[in-house]
Amino acid sequence: MDFVFKNKRISGILTILPKKTVKFEDEMANYSFSPAKCMKLKLAMGYKEHRIAEPGQCSSDFCKFGLQYMFDNNLIKKEDIDALLFVSQSADYYMPPTSNIIQGHFGLKHDCLCLDINQGCAGFEIGLIQSFMLLEQPAINKVVLMNADVLSPKVSDQDRNSKPLIGDAASITIVEKSNDDTTIYANIKMDGTGAFALNIPAGGFRMPSTAETAIMEQDAVGNFRSKNNLVMQGDDVFNFVQREVPPMIEHLLKQADVDKDWADWYMFHQPNKFMLHKLADKLGVPHEKMPANIVENFGNASGVTVPTCISYNLGDVIVNGSSKLCLAGFGVGLTWSSVLVEMSHLMFNQIVEF
Amino acid sequence: MEKLIKKLEEILETENLDVNKKFQDYEEWDSLAALSVISLLDSDYGLPMKYKDLIAFESIKAFCEDVLCRQ
Numbered sequence A: 001m002d003f004v005f006k007n008k009r010i011s012g013i014l015t016i017l018p019k020k021t022v023k024f025e026d027e028m029a030n031y032s033f034s035p036a037k038c039m040k041l042k043l044a045m046g047y048k049e050h051r052i053a054e055p056g057q058c059s060s061d062f063c064k065f066g067l068q069y070m071f072d073n074n075l076i077k078k079e080d081i082d083a084l085l086f087v088s089q090s091a092d093y094y095m096p097p098t099s100n101i102i103q104g105h106f107g108l109k110h111d112c113l114c115l116d117i118n119q120g121c122a123g124f125e126i127g128l129i130q131s132f133m134l135l136e137q138p139a140i141n142k143v144v145l146m147n148a149d150v151l152s153p154k155v156s157d158q159d160r161n162s163k164p165l166i167g168d169a170a171s172i173t174i175v176e177k178s179n180d181d182t183t184i185y186a187n188i189k190m191d192g193t194g195a196f197a198l199n200i201p202a203g204g205f206r207m208p209s210t211a212e213t214a215i216m217e218q219d220a221v222g223n224f225r226s227k228n229n230l231v232m233q234g235d236d237v238f239n240f241v242q243r244e245v246p247p248m249i250e251h252l253l254k255q256a257d258v259d260k261d262w263a264d265w266y267m268f269h270q271p272n273k274f275m276l277h278k279l280a281d282k283l284g285v286p287h288e289k290m291p292a293n294i295v296e297n298f299g300n301a302s303g304v305t306v307p308t309c310i311s312y313n314l315g316d317v318i319v320n321g322s323s324k325l326c327l328a329g330f331g332v333g334l335t336w337s338s339v340l341v342e343m344s345h346l347m348f349n350q351i352v353e354f
Numbered sequence B: 001m002e003k004l005i006k007k008l009e010e011i012l013e014t015e016n017l018d019v020n021k022k023f024q025d026y027e028e029w030d031s032l033a034a035l036s037v038i039s040l041l042d043s044d045y046g047l048p049m050k051y052k053d054l055i056a057f058e059s060i061k062a063f064c065e066d067v068l069c070r071q
Helices: A024-030 A035-045 A059-072 A098-106 A123-134 A192-197 A234-256 A273-283 A302-314 B002-012 B031-045 B051-056 B060-069
Strands: A002-005 A008-017 A021-023 A049-051 A083-087 A113-117 A142-149 A169-177 A184-190 A265-268 A322-331 A335-344 A348-353
Touching: A002 A123, A008 A059, A008 A123, A008 A302, A008 A335, A021 A024, A024 A035, A035 A273, A035 B031, A059 A098, A059 A142, A059 A169, A059 A348, A083 A098, A083 A123, A098 A113, A113 A123, A123 A142, A123 A169, A123 A184, A123 A302, A123 A322, A123 A335, A142 A302, A169 A302, A184 A234, A192 A234, A234 A273, A234 A322, A234 A335, A234 B031, A265 A273, A265 A302, A273 B031, A302 A322, A302 A348, B002 B031, B002 B060, B031 B051
Parallel strands: A008 A348, A083 A113, A083 A142, A265 A322
Antiparallel strands: A002 A184, A008 A169, A021 A049, A142 A169, A184 A335, A322 A335
8 A cells, every 4th residue: 555745754763762771692692503503593594682671561551751851951842742652562562542642741732632553563553654644634744753662572482483682672763844845655554364473462352361271381493482472483583574565565566656775774673683684685785785683782672773774873963964775574464564765954963871 | 306306305304215114213203304395395395294194104205205296
């Protein structure tokens, strides 16, 4: 499904990372791999260290910290927030929505649309597209898009598929109306027949958490998980990404009538270095135009990886100047989405620690 | 077939691959080796395959024949 937007801009990105760093080597002993095998895994996937929230820290806490930082530094005014989006798979409660809790915490105005969106790896692109759609309304001039996930407590320590790469983080992006009439191109695709390629079996209404769902079981390749843990069918995800993402990007570029050189940067979701290099090769994009350094430094915090990638790799480059970006997210849902946008003279683009 | 076997020898870290054996008979066979095979099939043969497909082959020879006949 294709989208076209005009007169919208991204005016600021703040990435909020946990202070706590965990090294791959510190967790190796939990995996059913020899140390030599673990080092091979580390090298192939590009694992080094990842940022993990402290026990008790929820994704909303990172959002609150980031918003407070923005208010304190005059990066946004409370009364200017017409919509507050919270894109996450780690909401505080089933009810109420986490976005409402955050609105209440800061005493934001009542004329503010609060919206929780359950999305993961493509959460930044989905959130941007939703923000752009809301900005079509006369009453909405400024949207605050929060992407946040603290999923590390849901990943088993004995799961070498997912534990070495999981990261916790949040980002806050300001999306607003603008006089700039450059076109923003985007697309979204979904395939619910693959909904369980990434999932947490227990804890929802379908299968509530019980003593039984907490029992650890071994899978076919030696990982231990309970039904309360996140589980990823790595081979399905790999095949899905390699099959669907390159044609999606080709389609996006065609829609915009530009070639691959148009984009200065390919800021993609960060599953691991191995998959990103495969994608770059398939697309014929040089590795240096598709940064793959987020998992090794911070971990994969689902929908937060793309803003983290922008904050970490571009920083003031798009505050003092501009860059043409091709953004893409792909994963849980299954959902895959991409956005072609020029980011120019942002008010801020930085990382803070909480 | 020779080209494919050479690649498999690299992945399984062996010089004389016994094609009558199964993948899981090799000591070097694990989830990372499986991903290397899945990735090889994707990049060189445009063929999606799952982990459980790989270990279901009665021999590496049967696997190779399947890959090549689906070309």
